[in-house]
Amino acid sequence: MSRLRHMLPSPHSLFVFEAAARTLNFKLAAAELNVTQPSVSHAIKALEVYCKVQLFRRGNRGVQLTEAGRELYESVRSSFVRIEQSLSSIAASGMQYVTLAASTSMAAHWLVPQLHDFQQRHPGSKVKIIATDRDVEPDEQIDLTIWLRPANFDRPNCWYICDEIVLPVCSPAYLSSVDRILSVSDLVGHKLIHCFDAFRKRVGWNEWLALAGADSVGLMPNIVFNDYQLAVQAALAGEGIALGWSLTAQLLLERKLLVPAIDKSVRTGNAFFLVGSGNSAKSAESDKLAKWILRNSSNLR
Template sequence: MSKLRSLVPSTHSLFVFEAAARTLSFKRAAMELNVTQPSVSLAIKTMEKHCKVILFIRDNRGVRLTEAGAELYDDVRAGFRRIEQTLENISERGTKYLSFAASTTLAAHWLAPQVYHFQQIHPDIRLKIVVTDRDVEPDHEIDVTIWIRKRDFNQANTWFISDEVIFPVCSPAYLAAHPQLHTIEDLNHHQLIHSSDAHRKRMSWSEWIELAGGDPSQIRRDIVFTDYQLGIQAALLGEGVALGWSFTNRFHLDNGSLIRPLPHQIETGRAFFLVANDRIGESEKTKKLLDWVLAQSKVHRSHGPP
Protein backbone atom coordinates (compact mmCIF):
# COMPACT_ATOMS: atom_id res chain seq x y z
CA MET A 1 0.00 0.00 0.00
CA SER A 2 1.31 3.45 -0.88
CA LYS A 3 2.44 5.56 2.07
CA LEU A 4 0.73 8.53 0.40
CA ARG A 5 -2.66 7.28 1.60
CA SER A 6 -1.61 7.82 5.19
CA LEU A 7 -0.05 11.25 4.50
CA VAL A 8 -3.23 12.90 3.15
CA PRO A 9 -6.79 12.68 4.47
CA SER A 10 -8.03 11.53 1.05
CA THR A 11 -7.02 11.58 -2.60
CA HIS A 12 -9.87 14.02 -3.19
CA SER A 13 -8.13 16.53 -0.91
CA LEU A 14 -5.21 16.66 -3.35
CA PHE A 15 -7.56 17.71 -6.17
CA VAL A 16 -9.12 20.37 -3.94
CA PHE A 17 -5.69 21.64 -2.89
CA GLU A 18 -4.41 21.76 -6.50
CA ALA A 19 -7.42 23.76 -7.69
CA ALA A 20 -7.26 26.20 -4.77
CA ALA A 21 -3.48 26.65 -5.10
CA ARG A 22 -3.66 27.16 -8.87
CA THR A 23 -6.50 29.69 -8.74
CA LEU A 24 -5.57 31.21 -5.35
CA SER A 25 -9.29 31.33 -4.67
CA PHE A 26 -11.49 28.96 -2.71
CA LYS A 27 -14.48 30.36 -4.61
CA ARG A 28 -13.03 29.67 -8.08
CA ALA A 29 -11.82 26.25 -6.94
CA ALA A 30 -15.36 25.43 -5.76
CA MET A 31 -16.83 26.50 -9.11
CA GLU A 32 -14.27 24.40 -11.00
CA LEU A 33 -14.89 21.32 -8.87
CA ASN A 34 -18.67 21.89 -8.84
CA VAL A 35 -18.86 21.98 -5.05
CA THR A 36 -19.62 24.69 -2.50
CA GLN A 37 -17.03 27.17 -1.26
CA PRO A 38 -17.46 26.01 2.40
CA SER A 39 -16.69 22.44 1.33
CA VAL A 40 -13.44 23.60 -0.27
CA SER A 41 -12.52 25.55 2.86
CA LEU A 42 -13.31 22.52 5.04
CA ALA A 43 -11.26 20.18 2.82
CA ILE A 44 -8.24 22.51 3.04
CA LYS A 45 -8.57 22.83 6.83
CA THR A 46 -8.83 19.03 7.15
CA MET A 47 -5.72 18.61 5.02
CA GLU A 48 -3.77 21.21 7.02
CA LYS A 49 -4.77 19.50 10.28
CA HIS A 50 -3.83 16.08 8.93
CA CYS A 51 -0.45 17.26 7.61
CA LYS A 52 0.16 19.47 10.67
CA VAL A 53 1.15 22.45 8.49
CA ILE A 54 -0.53 25.65 7.29
CA LEU A 55 -0.84 25.64 3.48
CA PHE A 56 -2.72 28.91 2.89
CA ILE A 57 -2.69 32.35 4.48
CA ARG A 58 -6.22 33.74 4.64
CA ASP A 59 -6.89 37.47 4.85
CA ASN A 60 -9.40 40.03 3.62
CA ARG A 61 -7.80 40.06 0.17
CA GLY A 62 -8.23 36.31 -0.32
CA VAL A 63 -5.74 33.48 0.07
CA ARG A 64 -2.11 32.95 -0.76
CA LEU A 65 0.23 30.01 -0.38
CA THR A 66 2.61 29.65 2.49
CA GLU A 67 6.14 28.46 1.80
CA ALA A 68 5.06 24.92 2.62
CA GLY A 69 1.95 25.28 0.46
CA ALA A 70 4.00 26.53 -2.51
CA GLU A 71 6.44 23.62 -2.15
CA LEU A 72 3.60 21.10 -2.04
CA TYR A 73 1.83 22.75 -4.98
CA ASP A 74 4.93 22.51 -7.20
CA ASP A 75 5.16 18.76 -6.61
CA VAL A 76 1.41 18.13 -6.88
CA ARG A 77 1.23 20.09 -10.14
CA ALA A 78 4.21 18.17 -11.62
CA GLY A 79 2.75 14.86 -10.47
CA PHE A 80 -0.67 15.62 -11.95
CA ARG A 81 0.95 16.57 -15.26
CA ARG A 82 2.86 13.30 -15.44
CA ILE A 83 -0.27 11.31 -14.64
CA GLU A 84 -2.25 13.25 -17.29
CA GLN A 85 0.40 12.60 -19.93
CA THR A 86 0.54 8.90 -19.13
CA LEU A 87 -3.25 8.55 -19.19
CA GLU A 88 -3.41 10.39 -22.54
CA ASN A 89 -0.71 8.12 -23.95
CA ILE A 90 -2.33 4.88 -22.89
CA SER A 91 -5.73 6.14 -24.01
CA GLU A 92 -4.23 6.97 -27.41
CA ARG A 93 -2.95 3.40 -27.70
CA GLY A 94 -6.49 2.19 -27.32
CA THR A 95 -7.72 4.45 -30.11
CA LYS A 96 -8.57 2.54 -33.25
CA TYR A 97 -6.70 3.81 -36.27
CA LEU A 98 -7.03 2.70 -39.85
CA SER A 99 -3.50 1.87 -40.96
CA PHE A 100 -2.48 2.74 -44.52
CA ALA A 101 0.92 1.29 -45.48
CA ALA A 102 2.69 3.19 -48.25
CA SER A 103 6.12 3.78 -49.71
CA THR A 104 7.90 7.01 -48.79
CA THR A 105 7.15 8.42 -52.24
CA LEU A 106 3.48 7.53 -52.21
CA ALA A 107 3.08 8.86 -48.68
CA ALA A 108 4.91 12.13 -49.39
CA HIS A 109 3.67 12.92 -52.90
CA TRP A 110 0.19 11.42 -53.13
CA LEU A 111 -1.23 10.86 -49.64
CA ALA A 112 0.20 13.81 -47.71
CA PRO A 113 -1.01 16.54 -50.09
CA GLN A 114 -4.62 15.41 -49.91
CA VAL A 115 -5.16 13.26 -46.82
CA TYR A 116 -6.54 16.33 -45.02
CA HIS A 117 -9.48 16.07 -47.44
CA PHE A 118 -10.25 12.59 -46.17
CA GLN A 119 -10.14 13.84 -42.57
CA GLN A 120 -12.52 16.70 -43.42
CA ILE A 121 -15.19 14.45 -44.87
CA HIS A 122 -14.64 11.67 -42.32
CA PRO A 123 -13.76 13.39 -39.00
CA ASP A 124 -14.77 10.25 -37.11
CA ILE A 125 -12.02 8.15 -38.73
CA ARG A 126 -8.45 8.30 -37.50
CA LEU A 127 -5.84 7.42 -40.10
CA LYS A 128 -2.29 6.25 -39.49
CA ILE A 129 0.14 6.36 -42.43
CA VAL A 130 2.71 3.59 -42.05
CA VAL A 131 5.74 4.34 -44.23
CA THR A 132 7.52 1.18 -45.34
CA ASP A 133 10.44 0.49 -47.66
CA ARG A 134 8.91 -2.73 -48.98
CA ASP A 135 5.53 -4.21 -49.83
CA VAL A 136 3.61 -5.50 -46.83
CA GLU A 137 0.69 -7.89 -46.66
CA PRO A 138 -2.45 -6.34 -45.11
CA ASP A 139 -3.08 -8.11 -41.83
CA HIS A 140 -4.33 -7.38 -38.30
CA GLU A 141 -2.04 -4.33 -38.11
CA ILE A 142 -2.29 -3.00 -41.70
CA ASP A 143 -5.74 -2.31 -43.10
CA VAL A 144 -4.89 -0.96 -46.55
CA THR A 145 -1.85 -0.66 -48.79
CA ILE A 146 -0.91 -0.14 -52.44
CA TRP A 147 1.10 -2.55 -54.55
CA ILE A 148 2.50 -2.45 -58.08
CA ARG A 149 1.83 -5.72 -59.87
CA LYS A 150 1.37 -7.04 -63.41
CA ARG A 151 -1.65 -5.56 -65.16
CA ASP A 152 -3.56 -8.87 -64.97
CA PHE A 153 -3.01 -9.26 -61.22
CA ASN A 154 -6.11 -10.72 -59.57
CA GLN A 155 -6.57 -11.31 -55.86
CA ALA A 156 -9.39 -11.00 -53.35
CA ASN A 157 -9.79 -7.55 -51.80
CA THR A 158 -7.80 -5.75 -54.50
CA TRP A 159 -8.84 -2.87 -56.78
CA PHE A 160 -7.12 -1.53 -59.88
CA ILE A 161 -6.03 2.09 -59.46
CA SER A 162 -3.81 3.07 -62.37
CA ASP A 163 -1.53 1.74 -65.07
CA GLU A 164 2.17 2.26 -64.42
CA VAL A 165 3.30 4.92 -66.88
CA ILE A 166 6.80 6.40 -66.63
CA PHE A 167 8.13 9.62 -68.20
CA PRO A 168 10.75 12.35 -67.57
CA VAL A 169 9.86 15.15 -65.15
CA CYS A 170 11.65 18.31 -64.04
CA SER A 171 10.85 21.65 -62.47
CA PRO A 172 9.85 24.63 -64.69
CA ALA A 173 12.86 26.52 -63.29
CA TYR A 174 15.26 23.79 -64.39
CA LEU A 175 13.88 23.70 -67.92
CA ALA A 176 13.97 27.51 -68.20
CA ALA A 177 17.66 27.51 -67.30
CA HIS A 178 18.70 24.68 -69.63
CA PRO A 179 18.34 23.76 -73.32
CA GLN A 180 14.92 22.58 -74.41
CA LEU A 181 14.31 18.87 -74.78
CA HIS A 182 12.95 17.74 -78.14
CA THR A 183 14.29 14.20 -78.59
CA ILE A 184 15.42 11.30 -76.43
CA GLU A 185 19.02 12.05 -77.47
CA ASP A 186 18.75 15.53 -75.92
CA LEU A 187 18.71 13.87 -72.49
CA ASN A 188 22.46 13.26 -72.91
CA HIS A 189 23.00 17.00 -72.45
CA HIS A 190 21.06 17.25 -69.19
CA GLN A 191 21.65 16.35 -65.57
CA LEU A 192 19.71 13.15 -65.03
CA ILE A 193 18.68 12.28 -61.49
CA HIS A 194 19.19 8.59 -60.78
CA SER A 195 17.61 6.60 -57.97
CA SER A 196 17.59 2.98 -56.90
CA ASP A 197 15.56 1.03 -54.40
CA ALA A 198 16.83 -1.97 -52.47
CA HIS A 199 13.39 -3.51 -51.99
CA ARG A 200 11.29 -2.29 -54.93
CA LYS A 201 12.26 -2.72 -58.56
CA ARG A 202 12.19 0.65 -60.30
CA MET A 203 12.95 1.37 -63.92
CA SER A 204 16.35 2.99 -64.45
CA TRP A 205 17.18 5.75 -66.90
CA SER A 206 19.10 3.27 -69.08
CA GLU A 207 16.07 0.95 -69.27
CA TRP A 208 13.68 3.82 -69.98
CA ILE A 209 15.82 5.35 -72.74
CA GLU A 210 16.30 1.99 -74.44
CA LEU A 211 12.55 1.25 -74.34
CA ALA A 212 11.88 4.75 -75.69
CA GLY A 213 14.10 4.02 -78.70
CA GLY A 214 17.22 5.88 -77.61
CA ASP A 215 20.83 4.94 -76.97
CA PRO A 216 21.55 4.64 -73.24
CA SER A 217 25.31 4.16 -73.66
CA GLN A 218 26.03 7.86 -73.14
CA ILE A 219 24.12 8.09 -69.86
CA ARG A 220 26.26 9.02 -66.85
CA ARG A 221 25.34 8.13 -63.28
CA ASP A 222 27.02 11.03 -61.51
CA ILE A 223 24.70 11.05 -58.50
CA VAL A 224 22.46 8.18 -57.39
CA PHE A 225 19.88 8.43 -54.61
CA THR A 226 19.04 5.21 -52.82
CA ASP A 227 15.51 6.50 -52.20
CA TYR A 228 13.23 7.56 -55.06
CA GLN A 229 11.66 10.16 -52.76
CA LEU A 230 15.02 11.98 -52.59
CA GLY A 231 15.32 11.89 -56.37
CA ILE A 232 11.92 13.54 -56.80
CA GLN A 233 12.84 16.09 -54.14
CA ALA A 234 15.97 16.95 -56.14
CA ALA A 235 13.83 17.38 -59.27
CA LEU A 236 11.45 19.69 -57.39
CA LEU A 237 14.46 21.77 -56.32
CA GLY A 238 15.57 22.17 -59.94
CA GLU A 239 18.59 19.88 -59.77
CA GLY A 240 17.85 17.94 -62.95
CA VAL A 241 15.49 15.58 -64.76
CA ALA A 242 14.05 12.53 -62.97
CA LEU A 243 11.82 9.68 -64.02
CA GLY A 244 8.24 10.26 -62.92
CA TRP A 245 5.44 7.79 -62.26
CA SER A 246 2.01 8.85 -63.48
CA PHE A 247 0.21 7.98 -60.24
CA THR A 248 2.62 9.25 -57.60
CA ASN A 249 3.58 12.43 -59.50
CA ARG A 250 0.05 13.48 -60.45
CA PHE A 251 -0.21 16.08 -57.66
CA HIS A 252 3.00 17.87 -58.70
CA LEU A 253 2.06 17.78 -62.38
CA ASP A 254 -1.38 19.21 -61.64
CA ASN A 255 -0.03 22.11 -59.57
CA GLY A 256 2.83 22.83 -61.95
CA SER A 257 5.72 22.18 -59.56
CA LEU A 258 6.84 19.47 -62.01
CA ILE A 259 6.40 19.40 -65.78
CA ARG A 260 7.00 16.90 -68.56
CA PRO A 261 9.81 18.22 -70.77
CA LEU A 262 9.28 15.42 -73.31
CA PRO A 263 6.05 13.79 -74.52
CA HIS A 264 7.63 10.33 -74.52
CA GLN A 265 6.38 7.79 -71.98
CA ILE A 266 6.66 4.08 -71.29
CA GLU A 267 3.69 1.93 -70.31
CA THR A 268 5.22 -0.95 -68.40
CA GLY A 269 2.34 -3.41 -68.44
CA ARG A 270 2.16 -3.16 -64.67
CA ALA A 271 -0.35 -1.28 -62.54
CA PHE A 272 -1.05 0.14 -59.09
CA PHE A 273 -3.52 -1.86 -56.99
CA LEU A 274 -5.29 -0.97 -53.78
CA VAL A 275 -5.14 -3.92 -51.37
CA ALA A 276 -7.16 -4.42 -48.17
CA ASN A 277 -7.06 -7.04 -45.45
CA ASP A 278 -9.69 -9.73 -44.94
CA ARG A 279 -11.59 -7.67 -42.36
CA ILE A 280 -12.97 -5.25 -44.93
CA GLY A 281 -16.40 -6.86 -44.70
CA GLU A 282 -16.52 -6.11 -40.99
CA SER A 283 -15.48 -2.44 -41.14
CA GLU A 284 -17.57 0.38 -42.54
CA LYS A 285 -14.67 2.76 -41.90
CA THR A 286 -12.31 0.70 -44.06
CA LYS A 287 -14.88 0.76 -46.86
CA LYS A 288 -15.02 4.55 -46.61
CA LEU A 289 -11.22 4.74 -46.90
CA LEU A 290 -11.22 2.45 -49.93
CA ASP A 291 -13.99 4.46 -51.59
CA TRP A 292 -12.04 7.68 -50.97
CA VAL A 293 -8.80 6.33 -52.48
CA LEU A 294 -10.65 5.05 -55.53
CA ALA A 295 -12.44 8.39 -55.93
CA GLN A 296 -9.20 10.38 -55.59
CA SER A 297 -7.49 8.19 -58.18
CA LYS A 298 -10.43 8.06 -60.60
CA VAL A 299 -8.72 10.50 -62.96
CA HIS A 300 -6.10 7.87 -63.77
CA ARG A 301 -8.77 5.46 -64.94
CA SER A 302 -10.99 8.03 -66.68
CA HIS A 303 -8.48 10.00 -68.70
CA GLY A 304 -5.35 7.92 -68.70
CA PRO A 305 -1.90 9.19 -67.72
CA PRO A 306 -1.23 12.95 -67.60
Protein backbone atom coordinates in the same frame (compact mmCIF):
# COMPACT_ATOMS: atom_id res chain seq x y z
CA MET B 1 -0.04 6.07 -4.43
CA SER B 2 -3.69 5.21 -3.77
CA ARG B 3 -4.52 4.06 -0.24
CA LEU B 4 -7.07 1.65 -1.68
CA ARG B 5 -4.58 -1.21 -2.03
CA HIS B 6 -3.94 -0.99 1.72
CA MET B 7 -7.70 -1.01 2.53
CA LEU B 8 -8.49 -4.34 0.86
CA PRO B 9 -7.29 -7.90 1.41
CA SER B 10 -6.91 -8.16 -2.38
CA PRO B 11 -8.30 -6.42 -5.53
CA HIS B 12 -10.10 -9.68 -6.38
CA SER B 13 -12.25 -9.28 -3.28
CA LEU B 14 -14.07 -6.38 -4.97
CA PHE B 15 -15.12 -8.59 -7.90
CA VAL B 16 -16.32 -11.28 -5.48
CA PHE B 17 -18.21 -8.72 -3.40
CA GLU B 18 -19.83 -7.11 -6.49
CA ALA B 19 -21.08 -10.46 -7.79
CA ALA B 20 -22.38 -11.55 -4.38
CA ALA B 21 -24.06 -8.19 -3.70
CA ARG B 22 -25.66 -8.08 -7.17
CA THR B 23 -27.04 -11.64 -7.04
CA LEU B 24 -27.56 -11.81 -3.25
CA ASN B 25 -26.55 -15.43 -3.60
CA PHE B 26 -23.09 -16.80 -2.86
CA LYS B 27 -23.75 -19.90 -4.99
CA LEU B 28 -24.68 -17.85 -8.07
CA ALA B 29 -21.72 -15.55 -7.48
CA ALA B 30 -19.42 -18.58 -7.32
CA ALA B 31 -20.80 -19.96 -10.59
CA GLU B 32 -20.37 -16.57 -12.30
CA LEU B 33 -16.78 -16.27 -11.12
CA ASN B 34 -16.03 -19.93 -11.84
CA VAL B 35 -14.96 -20.63 -8.26
CA THR B 36 -16.41 -22.67 -5.39
CA GLN B 37 -19.07 -21.35 -3.04
CA PRO B 38 -16.81 -21.75 0.04
CA SER B 39 -14.17 -19.57 -1.65
CA VAL B 40 -16.76 -16.82 -2.16
CA SER B 41 -17.82 -17.09 1.50
CA HIS B 42 -14.17 -16.99 2.58
CA ALA B 43 -13.42 -13.93 0.41
CA ILE B 44 -16.46 -12.03 1.75
CA LYS B 45 -15.56 -12.92 5.33
CA ALA B 46 -11.97 -11.74 4.79
CA LEU B 47 -13.26 -8.44 3.35
CA GLU B 48 -15.55 -7.94 6.34
CA VAL B 49 -12.70 -8.63 8.76
CA TYR B 50 -10.44 -6.26 6.85
CA CYS B 51 -13.10 -3.52 6.79
CA LYS B 52 -14.14 -4.26 10.40
CA VAL B 53 -17.82 -4.16 9.42
CA GLN B 54 -20.46 -6.72 8.47
CA LEU B 55 -21.47 -6.43 4.80
CA PHE B 56 -24.07 -9.24 4.58
CA ARG B 57 -26.70 -10.60 6.91
CA ARG B 58 -26.74 -14.39 6.57
CA GLY B 59 -30.02 -16.27 7.02
CA ASN B 60 -31.76 -19.52 6.13
CA ARG B 61 -33.31 -17.85 3.08
CA GLY B 62 -30.06 -16.44 1.73
CA VAL B 63 -28.13 -13.24 2.31
CA GLN B 64 -29.03 -9.55 2.45
CA LEU B 65 -26.86 -6.47 2.36
CA THR B 66 -26.38 -4.48 5.51
CA GLU B 67 -26.41 -0.69 5.39
CA ALA B 68 -22.63 -0.71 5.07
CA GLY B 69 -22.88 -3.39 2.37
CA ARG B 70 -25.37 -1.30 0.35
CA GLU B 71 -23.13 1.76 0.59
CA LEU B 72 -20.10 -0.19 -0.59
CA TYR B 73 -22.06 -1.91 -3.36
CA GLU B 74 -23.30 1.38 -4.83
CA SER B 75 -19.76 2.71 -4.86
CA VAL B 76 -18.28 -0.45 -6.39
CA ARG B 77 -21.07 -0.79 -8.96
CA SER B 78 -20.78 2.80 -10.22
CA SER B 79 -16.99 2.54 -10.31
CA PHE B 80 -17.13 -0.68 -12.34
CA VAL B 81 -19.55 0.96 -14.78
CA ARG B 82 -17.21 3.94 -15.29
CA ILE B 83 -14.21 1.65 -15.79
CA GLU B 84 -16.15 -0.46 -18.31
CA GLN B 85 -17.19 2.67 -20.23
CA SER B 86 -13.61 3.96 -20.31
CA LEU B 87 -12.23 0.62 -21.50
CA SER B 88 -14.93 0.36 -24.18
CA SER B 89 -14.20 3.89 -25.33
CA ILE B 90 -10.47 3.23 -25.53
CA ALA B 91 -11.01 -0.01 -27.43
CA ALA B 92 -13.45 1.62 -29.85
CA SER B 93 -11.09 4.53 -30.40
CA GLY B 94 -8.26 2.18 -31.19
CA MET B 95 -10.37 0.28 -33.68
CA GLN B 96 -11.14 3.50 -35.60
CA TYR B 97 -7.56 3.86 -36.80
CA VAL B 98 -7.16 2.61 -40.35
CA THR B 99 -3.51 1.90 -41.10
CA LEU B 100 -2.19 2.44 -44.62
CA ALA B 101 1.34 1.43 -45.63
CA ALA B 102 2.87 3.23 -48.60
CA SER B 103 6.19 4.32 -50.02
CA THR B 104 7.66 7.53 -48.66
CA SER B 105 7.08 9.37 -51.94
CA MET B 106 3.48 8.16 -52.13
CA ALA B 107 2.85 9.25 -48.55
CA ALA B 108 4.61 12.61 -48.88
CA HIS B 109 3.43 13.72 -52.31
CA TRP B 110 0.03 12.08 -52.79
CA LEU B 111 -1.54 11.02 -49.49
CA VAL B 112 -0.54 13.75 -47.03
CA PRO B 113 -1.44 16.72 -49.29
CA GLN B 114 -4.96 15.32 -49.68
CA LEU B 115 -5.69 13.91 -46.22
CA HIS B 116 -7.57 17.07 -45.24
CA ASP B 117 -10.16 16.16 -47.90
CA PHE B 118 -10.63 12.68 -46.43
CA GLN B 119 -10.96 14.10 -42.90
CA GLN B 120 -13.55 16.60 -44.06
CA ARG B 121 -15.56 13.87 -45.75
CA HIS B 122 -15.18 11.45 -42.83
CA PRO B 123 -14.59 13.52 -39.66
CA GLY B 124 -15.02 10.51 -37.36
CA SER B 125 -12.37 8.40 -39.10
CA LYS B 126 -8.76 8.18 -38.00
CA VAL B 127 -5.90 7.28 -40.33
CA LYS B 128 -2.38 6.10 -39.57
CA ILE B 129 0.13 6.33 -42.41
CA ILE B 130 3.19 4.07 -42.33
CA ALA B 131 5.99 4.90 -44.76
CA THR B 132 7.87 1.78 -45.78
CA ASP B 133 10.72 1.06 -48.19
CA ARG B 134 9.33 -2.35 -49.16
CA ASP B 135 6.04 -4.05 -49.91
CA VAL B 136 4.26 -5.37 -46.84
CA GLU B 137 1.49 -7.91 -46.58
CA PRO B 138 -1.75 -6.53 -45.08
CA ASP B 139 -2.46 -8.12 -41.72
CA GLU B 140 -3.88 -7.29 -38.29
CA GLN B 141 -1.59 -4.24 -38.12
CA ILE B 142 -1.78 -3.05 -41.75
CA ASP B 143 -5.28 -2.54 -43.17
CA LEU B 144 -4.40 -1.21 -46.62
CA THR B 145 -1.28 -0.91 -48.75
CA ILE B 146 -0.35 -0.08 -52.34
CA TRP B 147 1.52 -2.55 -54.53
CA LEU B 148 2.98 -2.35 -58.02
CA ARG B 149 2.22 -5.57 -59.87
CA PRO B 150 1.62 -6.87 -63.43
CA ALA B 151 -1.56 -5.35 -64.84
CA ASN B 152 -3.42 -8.69 -64.70
CA PHE B 153 -2.71 -9.13 -60.97
CA ASP B 154 -5.76 -10.28 -59.03
CA ARG B 155 -6.52 -11.40 -55.49
CA PRO B 156 -9.31 -10.92 -52.92
CA ASN B 157 -9.58 -7.46 -51.33
CA CYS B 158 -7.62 -5.87 -54.16
CA TRP B 159 -8.56 -2.84 -56.29
CA TYR B 160 -6.93 -1.57 -59.48
CA ILE B 161 -5.79 2.07 -59.13
CA CYS B 162 -4.08 2.89 -62.42
CA ASP B 163 -1.44 1.75 -64.90
CA GLU B 164 2.23 2.41 -64.20
CA ILE B 165 3.10 5.34 -66.44
CA VAL B 166 6.63 6.75 -66.19
CA LEU B 167 7.77 10.08 -67.63
CA PRO B 168 10.79 12.40 -67.27
CA VAL B 169 10.06 15.27 -64.87
CA CYS B 170 11.98 18.30 -63.66
CA SER B 171 11.39 21.65 -62.06
CA PRO B 172 10.17 24.56 -64.24
CA ALA B 173 13.38 26.39 -63.28
CA TYR B 174 15.58 23.60 -64.62
CA LEU B 175 13.60 23.34 -67.86
CA SER B 176 13.88 27.08 -68.50
CA SER B 177 17.63 27.06 -67.86
CA VAL B 178 18.54 24.50 -70.56
CA ASP B 179 18.13 24.21 -74.31
CA ARG B 180 14.76 22.93 -75.44
CA ILE B 181 14.56 19.14 -75.29
CA LEU B 182 13.25 18.10 -78.70
CA SER B 183 13.59 14.30 -78.58
CA VAL B 184 14.03 11.44 -76.17
CA SER B 185 17.62 11.06 -77.33
CA ASP B 186 18.35 14.61 -76.15
CA LEU B 187 17.81 13.47 -72.56
CA VAL B 188 21.10 11.55 -72.58
CA GLY B 189 22.99 14.83 -72.59
CA HIS B 190 21.18 16.22 -69.55
CA LYS B 191 21.68 15.91 -65.81
CA LEU B 192 19.70 12.76 -65.09
CA ILE B 193 18.84 11.86 -61.52
CA HIS B 194 19.14 8.14 -60.91
CA CYS B 195 17.58 6.06 -58.16
CA PHE B 196 17.80 2.45 -57.06
CA ASP B 197 15.75 0.83 -54.32
CA ALA B 198 17.01 -2.13 -52.37
CA PHE B 199 13.54 -3.65 -51.90
CA ARG B 200 11.39 -2.24 -54.73
CA LYS B 201 12.05 -2.78 -58.44
CA ARG B 202 11.74 0.55 -60.24
CA VAL B 203 12.21 1.39 -63.89
CA GLY B 204 15.61 3.03 -64.31
CA TRP B 205 16.83 5.42 -66.97
CA ASN B 206 18.38 2.71 -69.15
CA GLU B 207 15.18 0.70 -69.16
CA TRP B 208 12.99 3.76 -69.70
CA LEU B 209 15.05 4.99 -72.66
CA ALA B 210 14.89 1.53 -74.23
CA LEU B 211 11.09 1.42 -73.80
CA ALA B 212 10.88 4.93 -75.27
CA GLY B 213 12.85 3.82 -78.31
CA ALA B 214 16.12 5.61 -77.59
CA ASP B 215 19.69 4.41 -77.16
CA SER B 216 21.18 4.72 -73.67
CA VAL B 217 24.78 4.19 -74.83
CA GLY B 218 27.05 6.71 -73.14
CA LEU B 219 24.56 7.42 -70.38
CA MET B 220 26.48 8.46 -67.28
CA PRO B 221 24.69 8.91 -63.94
CA ASN B 222 25.02 12.45 -62.62
CA ILE B 223 23.29 11.96 -59.27
CA VAL B 224 22.37 8.61 -57.70
CA PHE B 225 20.08 8.05 -54.70
CA ASN B 226 19.00 4.90 -52.91
CA ASP B 227 15.61 6.39 -52.02
CA TYR B 228 13.13 7.61 -54.62
CA GLN B 229 11.91 10.36 -52.29
CA LEU B 230 15.40 11.90 -52.44
CA ALA B 231 15.30 11.77 -56.24
CA VAL B 232 12.01 13.67 -56.21
CA GLN B 233 13.44 16.27 -53.83
CA ALA B 234 16.47 16.72 -56.09
CA ALA B 235 14.21 17.28 -59.09
CA LEU B 236 12.12 19.79 -57.12
CA ALA B 237 15.34 21.60 -56.21
CA GLY B 238 16.26 21.96 -59.89
CA GLU B 239 19.18 19.51 -59.80
CA GLY B 240 18.18 17.71 -62.98
CA ILE B 241 15.63 15.38 -64.54
CA ALA B 242 14.15 12.42 -62.67
CA LEU B 243 11.75 9.71 -63.70
CA GLY B 244 8.27 10.40 -62.37
CA TRP B 245 5.39 8.03 -61.80
CA SER B 246 1.98 9.30 -62.81
CA LEU B 247 0.43 8.30 -59.47
CA THR B 248 3.02 9.61 -57.02
CA ALA B 249 3.77 12.70 -59.13
CA GLN B 250 0.12 13.48 -59.88
CA LEU B 251 -0.26 16.44 -57.52
CA LEU B 252 3.26 17.76 -58.19
CA LEU B 253 2.44 17.90 -61.91
CA GLU B 254 -1.01 19.40 -61.37
CA ARG B 255 0.47 22.13 -59.18
CA LYS B 256 3.32 22.78 -61.65
CA LEU B 257 5.95 22.03 -59.02
CA LEU B 258 7.26 19.50 -61.52
CA VAL B 259 6.73 19.57 -65.28
CA PRO B 260 7.34 16.98 -68.03
CA ALA B 261 10.83 17.43 -69.44
CA ILE B 262 9.48 16.16 -72.77
CA ASP B 263 6.07 15.07 -73.97
CA LYS B 264 6.84 11.37 -73.75
CA SER B 265 5.65 8.75 -71.29
CA VAL B 266 6.02 4.97 -71.11
CA ARG B 267 3.52 2.34 -70.00
CA THR B 268 5.41 -0.53 -68.43
CA GLY B 269 2.67 -3.16 -68.40
CA ASN B 270 2.44 -2.95 -64.61
CA ALA B 271 -0.22 -1.26 -62.53
CA PHE B 272 -0.77 0.07 -59.02
CA PHE B 273 -3.17 -1.85 -56.80
CA LEU B 274 -4.74 -1.06 -53.46
CA VAL B 275 -4.59 -4.20 -51.32
CA GLY B 276 -6.65 -4.75 -48.17
CA SER B 277 -6.34 -7.13 -45.25
CA GLY B 278 -9.97 -8.21 -45.12
CA ASN B 279 -10.07 -7.41 -41.40
CA SER B 280 -13.81 -7.56 -40.71
CA ALA B 281 -13.44 -5.63 -37.45
CA LYS B 282 -12.38 -2.54 -39.37
CA SER B 283 -13.86 -3.26 -42.80
CA ALA B 284 -16.24 -0.29 -42.71
CA GLU B 285 -13.48 2.23 -41.93
CA SER B 286 -11.08 0.59 -44.42
CA ASP B 287 -13.79 0.74 -47.06
CA LYS B 288 -14.13 4.51 -46.58
CA LEU B 289 -10.41 5.07 -47.13
CA ALA B 290 -10.26 2.65 -50.06
CA LYS B 291 -13.15 4.38 -51.84
CA TRP B 292 -11.56 7.78 -51.20
CA ILE B 293 -8.21 6.67 -52.70
CA LEU B 294 -9.95 5.24 -55.76
CA ARG B 295 -12.07 8.38 -56.22
CA ASN B 296 -9.08 10.73 -55.92
CA SER B 297 -7.08 8.72 -58.46
CA SER B 298 -9.94 8.20 -60.92
CA ASN B 299 -8.54 10.73 -63.43
CA LEU B 300 -5.49 8.46 -63.86
CA ARG B 301 -7.57 5.49 -65.01
